[in-house]
Amino acid sequence: MTDLHRLSIRExxxxxxxxxFSSRELTEHYLQRIAxxxxxxxxxxxxxxxxxxRDADAADAALKAGNATALxxxxxxxxxxFCTKGIKTTAGSKILDNFISPYDATVxxxxxxxxxxxxGKVNMDEFAMGSTSESSYVGATSNPWALDHVPGGSSGGSxxxxxxxxxxxxxxxxxxxxxxxxxxxxxLTGLKPTYGRVSRFGIIAYASSLDQAGPMARSAxxxxxxxxxxxxxxxxxxxxxxxxxxxxxxxxxxxSVKGLRIGIPKQYFNVVGLDADVxxxxxxxxxxxxxxxxxxxxxxxxxxxxxxxxxxxxxxxEASSNLSRYDGVRYGHRCENPADLMDLYxxxxxxxxxxxxxxxxxxxxxxxxxxxxxxxxxxxxxxxxLIQQDFLKAFENVDVIAAPSAPTTAYKIGANLSxxxxxxxxxxxxxxxxAGLPAINAPVGFDKDSLPVGLQLIGNYWSxxxxxxxxxxxxxxxxWHTKRAAIAEENA
Ligand code: GLN
Numbered sequence: 001m002t003d004l005h006r007l008s009i010r011e012x013x014x015x016x017x018x019x020x021f022s023s024r025e026l027t028e029h030y031l032q033r034i035a036x037x038x039x040x041x042x043x044x045x046x047x048x049x050x051x052x053x054r055d056a057d058a059a060d061a062a063l064k065a066g067n068a069t070a071l072x073x074x075x076x077x078x079x080x081x082f083c084t085k086g087i088k089t090t091a092g093s094k095i096l097d098n099f100i101s102p103y104d105a106t107v108x109x110x111x112x113x114x115x116x117x118x119x120g121k122v123n124m125d126e127f128a129m130g131s132t133s134e135s136s137y138v139g140a141t142s143n144p145w146a147l148d149h150v151p152g153g154s155s156g157g158s159x160x161x162x163x164x165x166x167x168x169x170x171x172x173x174x175x176x177x178x179x180x181x182x183x184x185x186x187x188l189t190g191l192k193p194t195y196g197r198v199s200r201f202g203i204i205a206y207a208s209s210l211d212q213a214g215p216m217a218r219s220a221x222x223x224x225x226x227x228x229x230x231x232x233x234x235x236x237x238x239x240x241x242x243x244x245x246x247x248x249x250x251x252x253x254x255x256s257v258k259g260l261r262i263g264i265p266k267q268y269f270n271v272v273g274l275d276a277d278v279x280x281x282x283x284x285x286x287x288x289x290x291x292x293x294x295x296x297x298x299x300x301x302x303x304x305x306x307x308x309x310x311x312x313x314x315x316x317x318e319a320s321s322n323l324s325r326y327d328g329v330r331y332g333h334r335c336e337n338p339a340d341l342m343d344l345y346x347x348x349x350x351x352x353x354x355x356x357x358x359x360x361x362x363x364x365x366x367x368x369x370x371x372x373x374x375x376x377x378x379x380x381x382x383x384x385x386l387i388q389q390d391f392l393k394a395f396e397n398v399d400v401i402a403a404p405s406a407p408t409t410a411y412k413i414g415a416n417l418s419x420x421x422x423x424x425x426x427x428x429x430x431x432x433x434x435a436g437l438p439a440i441n442a443p444v445g446f447d448k449d450s451l452p453v454g455l456q457l458i459g460n461y462w463s464x465x466x467x468x469x470x471x472x473x474x475x476x477x478x479x480w481h482t483k484r485a486a487i488a489e490e491n492a
Contacts, residue, residue: 004029005165005488009074009222012168016063016073023063023073027056027117030075032492034119034166040487042141043151043161045080046088047120055117062115070249071225072115077167079158080121081128082108082213083202087118091204092126092136092154095332095352105202106234107171107213114229119167122157126354127323128178128206130154131425132411135356140413143186144485145451149410152182158216159186165488169217169226173203175210176311177405177429180441183216184405184454187443189471189481190216191223194461195436196241199234207318208239210311210433219481220442220471224248227464246465255469258293262286262457263398267304271427274407277447282404285444285455285474292477299394299401303387303431310387311430312423313367313380319357320364326352359419388435391458400470401458403428405441409451432458440467443480452483 004026007015015021031049038044052075059073083089083101085108090096104112111118125135133156134140141156143149144164151160155172159182162170172179174192183190191214198213205211215226227248234240264286269279290296328334328348335351338344353361367376394401405428411417417425432439439458446452459467475481 005033008219009071009168009217009225012074013070017068019063023056023059023117024053026073027052027075027119029492030119030167036492037164037487037490038166040142040147041144041160041164041166042139043122043157043164043166044077044120045090045123045138045157048087048118051087052117052119059115059117069115071229073117074168075117075119076111077119077122077158077161077170078108079124079155079170079172081124081173081204082171083204084108084118084121087121089121089204091128092124092138093352093354093357094137095326097137097333099332101202103202106199106236107230108202110230116229122161122170124157125154126357127204127319128154128173128175129319129356129360131177131181131422133157134413135354137354142413143410144487145187146410146449148413149451150185150413152185152410154178155216156182159183159188162186162188162216162218163485163488165484169215169222171213171230172216173211173213174433175206176315176433177426179214179216180405180429180439180454180456181426183441185410185452187452187480187483187485188216188218189220189223189440189442190214191227191440191464191468192432192438193227193231193464194438196239197438197462197464198230199232199237199240201234201236205322207315208322209318210315212433219475220440220468221249221252224252224468227468243462248465248468251465252469252472255466256293257289257470257473260294260400260470261297261398262289262294263297263299263394263401265299265301265304265401265403267301268403268428271407273424274404275409275447278404278408278453281445281447281453282402282455286402288478289474292473297398299398301390301394303383303390306383306387307431307434308423308427310380310383311426311434313376314384314434316360316364317367317377318364320361320368323357323361328352384434387431391431391435391437395460400467403456403458405429405454405456409447409449409453428456437461438464438467440471442471442474445480
């Protein structure tokens with residue numbers, strides 16, 4: 001079969017269980033596509049063909065023996081931030097260039113236990129800091145829709161791999177938009193779950209109070225399948241929550257769009273820098289939801305101006321603490337011929353970290369230092385609470401909140417935005433992480449340059465089923481999520 005990459009996760013699962021094709025055939029098909037097409041997309045940092053085929057054979061044996069689970073034999077790609085036993089994990093950083101974790105992240109362990117086949121590890125911004133995936137030390141990844149454009153970031157490799165049909169779906173992480181924004185730039189569906197829904201164990205930490213893993217795929221249905229595998233409490237992550245996990249697939253039709261109250265924050269649609277095409281496509285998608293029976297309710301989110309400064313204080317503060325472990329002693333890059341211990345620390349870190357990571361360590365260390373801690377860090381934490389309260393108040397009157405995922409479509413590679421310009425591009429995603437809420441991106445059309453536009457729906461705590469269900473129904477009434485970039489149409 002030459003068109004296996006066109007099948008949805010449900011179709012793949014059915015095909016495998018009915019023995020229409022084997023996991024080995026499917027895995028080989030994807031490996032061939034990667035070998036032929038990824039030199040243009042550059043989404044993978046590491047491809048693991050031997051292990052993938054071994055896992056595929058094991059999956060085929062399980063399918064034959066009748067002890068397969070729902071997704072046994074289906075391939076996927078992991079963002080290179082998830083620790084994988086025996087496979088390099090770089091987090092896009094030179095400082096972890098040769099790092100091989102002795103254990104699997106819980107998310108990886110769960111996908112393995114679910115019989116999924118790992119094709120490899122995909123590119124990302126260094127330590128997940130960025131919005132273009134260009135800060136990776138291995139170089140930029142291309143947006144499958146326009147190869148001279150970025151796929152977004154930090155989970156840009158995950159988005160590009162799926163959008164080019166080099167993986168049926170992928171894992172990502174989202175600290176301030178890193179699932180939703182690349183999903184938006186690449187025309188995909190991506191879910192950032194409630195903080196505590198998915199284990200952070202074995203995910204290289206960026207900002208621990210904001211980090212959360214989630215699925216990136218073509219459709220809400222495909223995301224639901226992956227959520228069923230990765231969600232749940234984990235004793236190894238003290239912030240993961242002991243709360244029953246929904247059956248996200250079974251719940252796909254459970255939320256009625258009829259009668260759904262969708263909040264439209266006034267402040268969000270007057271943001272300077274909101275692209276006219278993005279605004280138009282998002283408004284058209286809301287109109288569609290209205291036709292399907294939803295009510296649009298104008299709401300206030302008064303803290304909007306505080307999102308960017310608050311996040312860019314708290315995230316670097318946590319990063320400066322988390323990244324202190326890369327000292328050139330225990331693991332990772334070590335400088336040549338250190339004169340003494342201080343020289344070893346200084347040079348290993350200066351050589352190992354890229355400029356954006358160094359910038360954040362400096363900002364974060366400054367904000368946490370004696371004398372500035374109260375004025376910056378503590379203040380930011382107080383504002384963070386106000387942002388959360390703003391959302392909780394809004395949810396008294398609406399079921400979900402709509403926004404663009406990003407004010408623009410994908411940037412050109414090498415556009416070289418200033419840090420401030422880049423940070424302002426995160427305006428729509430950051431507050432969700434500061435408040436710990438779940439949110440989803442869905443593709444809703446294209447701009448004048450044929451680049452994808454995304455709609456973001458923000459839900460109340462633990463409303464992943466609801467968000468997936470709303471997008472699923474939208475996708476049954478529209479076909480944006482079925483559009484393919486030209487490179488995805490190419491056969492291997
Ligand atoms: N772009 C944001 C940042 O650079 C978000 C990144 C993320 O979610 N990992 O911090």
